[in-house]
Amino acid sequence: MTTTYVLDHPEKGRIEYRDRKRYLWMSSLFMPLFPMLGIFLYFAFDTQWALAIPLLFSYFVIPLLDYVIGADENNPPEEIVPQLEEDRYYRLLTWFTIPMHFIVLIAIAWFVGTQPLTVWSVLVLAITAGSYSGLGINTAHELGHKKPEFERLLAKIVLAVPTYGHFCIEHNRGHHKDVATPEDPASSRMGESIYKFVLREIPGAFRRGWAVEKERLARQNKSVWSVHNDILQSFAISAVLQGGLIIAFGWIMLPFLALHNFWAWFQLTSANYIEHYGLLREKEASGRYERCQPHHSWNANYIFSNLVLFHLERHSDHHANPTRRYQSLRNFDGLPQLPNGYYGMYLLAYIPWLWYRVMDRRLLELPHIQGDLSKVNIDPDQRDAIVRKYGQQQTTAVPA
Amino acid sequence: MGKYRCPGCGYTFDEEQGDSHEGYAPGTTFESLPETFTCPDCAVRYKEDFEQVDAEAAR
Numbered sequence: 001m002t003t004t005y006v007l008d009h010p011e012k013g014r015i016e017y018r019d020r021k022r023y024l025w026m027s028s029l030f031m032p033l034f035p036m037l038g039i040f041l042y043f044a045f046d047t048q049w050a051l052a053i054p055l056l057f058s059y060f061v062i063p064l065l066d067y068v069i070g071a072d073e074n075n076p077p078e079e080i081v082p083q084l085e086e087d088r089y090y091r092l093l094t095w096f097t098i099p100m101h102f103i104v105l106i107a108i109a110w111f112v113g114t115q116p117l118t119v120w121s122v123l124v125l126a127i128t129a130g131s132y133s134g135l136g137i138n139t140a141h142e143l144g145h146k147k148p149e150f151e152r153l154l155a156k157i158v159l160a161v162p163t164y165g166h167f168c169i170e171h172n173r174g175h176h177k178d179v180a181t182p183e184d185p186a187s188s189r190m191g192e193s194i195y196k197f198v199l200r201e202i203p204g205a206f207r208r209g210w211a212v213e214k215e216r217l218a219r220q221n222k223s224v225w226s227v228h229n230d231i232l233q234s235f236a237i238s239a240v241l242q243g244g245l246i247i248a249f250g251w252i253m254l255p256f257l258a259l260h261n262f263w264a265w266f267q268l269t270s271a272n273y274i275e276h277y278g279l280l281r282e283k284e285a286s287g288r289y290e291r292c293q294p295h296h297s298w299n300a301n302y303i304f305s306n307l308v309l310f311h312l313e314r315h316s317d318h319h320a321n322p323t324r325r326y327q328s329l330r331n332f333d334g335l336p337q338l339p340n341g342y343y344g345m346y347l348l349a350y351i352p353w354l355w356y357r358v359m360d361r362r363l364l365e366l367p368h369i370q371g372d373l374s375k376v377n378i379d380p381d382q383r384d385a386i387v388r389k390y391g392q393q394q395t396t397a398v399p400a
Numbered sequence: 401m402g403k404y405r406c407p408g409c410g411y412t413f414d415e416e417q418g419d420s421h422e423g424y425a426p427g428t429t430f431e432s433l434p435e436t437f438t439c440p441d442c443a444v445r446y447k448e449d450f451e452q453v454d455a456e457a458a459r
């Protein structure tokens with residue numbers, strides 16, 4: 001049972017494409033089983049050690065599978081993209097994941113609230129639940145970029161699970177506009193560790209999202225404190241969901257939910273950190289930045305982690321065509337490439353000295369940079385040290 | 401009243417209808433949009449990238 005897309009092109013003749021990943025995308029429906037797996041094993045084997053298994057899977061097995069299974073040869077021809085976009089099968093998969101994010105958080109919260117657990121187990125479960133809610137932000141990312149009102153509504157709803165309702169506004173209107181510039185709180189700079197970045201990214205994203213929404217509502221002559229505020233609508237759902245969990249399962253929910261929320265946000269921070277590390281759009285004579293080019297994003301073309309993340313790792317095509325659906329995103333040769341999938345790179349980012357060792361050279365060796373530090377987005381605090389280490393040629397200051 | 405289209409993603413600003421979600425009332429001219437206007441759907445294209453849609457050519 002396969003679907004072949006066919007097009008009779010006036011110049012190129014007959015173009016055929018079969019999506020070899022078509023049914024593999026269904027794996028998104030099974031993803032909720034992973035955060036729940038630890039709990040099943042806990043009941044089966046009566047040991048709290050079982051609770052750590054989902055996290056070990058995310059951070060060790062996924063990078064290993066990326067390494068072993070390797071790159072994804074599946075790449076739709078541009079001419080076939082309109083047909084792929086129209087195929088409703090793909091979007092249904094993203095829609096089905098929305099309720100699962102609510103179910104999984106409630107289930108894990110129930111488990112934490114009712115079982116005799118050690119502090120360590122509660123921490124592990126909060127991080128596990130946060131990782132899955134981080135995937136919810138990824139699905140909100142996919143849906144929030146789409147034009148149908150219904151899909152944007154789903155994005156707003158699922159963002160309520162990790163209390164991150166400002167994300168789609170901030171991301172679509174802020175990050176996509178300012179990406180790979182020093183002004184973007186969601187683009188990391190060379191020499192900036194993820195632990196420094198997170199302190200700039202989380203508050204910066206909230207401020208920018210709020211400002212964009214405030215401007216939009218002002219044009220409608222409405223106050224930012226109104227029921228029409230898309231951010232507040234999502235936060236209202238969060239208040240009902242998380243407030244309900246606190247009422248149902250008691251004080252233990254406070255640290256549990258706080259860590260869950262933070263870890264979900266930190267998943268996004270991790271993705272933002274690796275997606276544009278050090279990359280810089282050039283300023284044009286007009287004082288505005290050049291349009292975002294394919295070489296302004298880091299890509300990873302691994303089959304496994306891309307299935308988990310709805311092709312987020314084909315990031316250059318996403319920034320060129322933000323409204324394009326995940327099944328149509330393509331990989332291109334000659335783009336900035338990460339040496340492993342996103343999960344493996346997250347792990348690397350958490351160890352800054354190792355991250356710099358792997359990434360700084362890779363960054364400076366990119367064809368459009370070739371060691372020219374004036375073409376790199378550098379952390380101002382690290383500039384002197386980086387120039388001392390890598391800068392043979394004269395470098396110009398980062399445009400303010 | 402004309403229509404202006406984003407060459408990247410196809411978003412169309414129809415002066416007659418405006419864009420109520422974005423807070424542009426019906427009858428807002430494309431000209432009067434702020435210079436910092438970016439495509440509300442893709443945010444990749446700037447105001448000057450938009451192409452006027454010829455009334456007859458558009459079906």
Ligand SMILES: [Zn+2]
Pocket residue numbers: 406407408409410411439440441442443444445
């Ligand atoms: Zn557009």
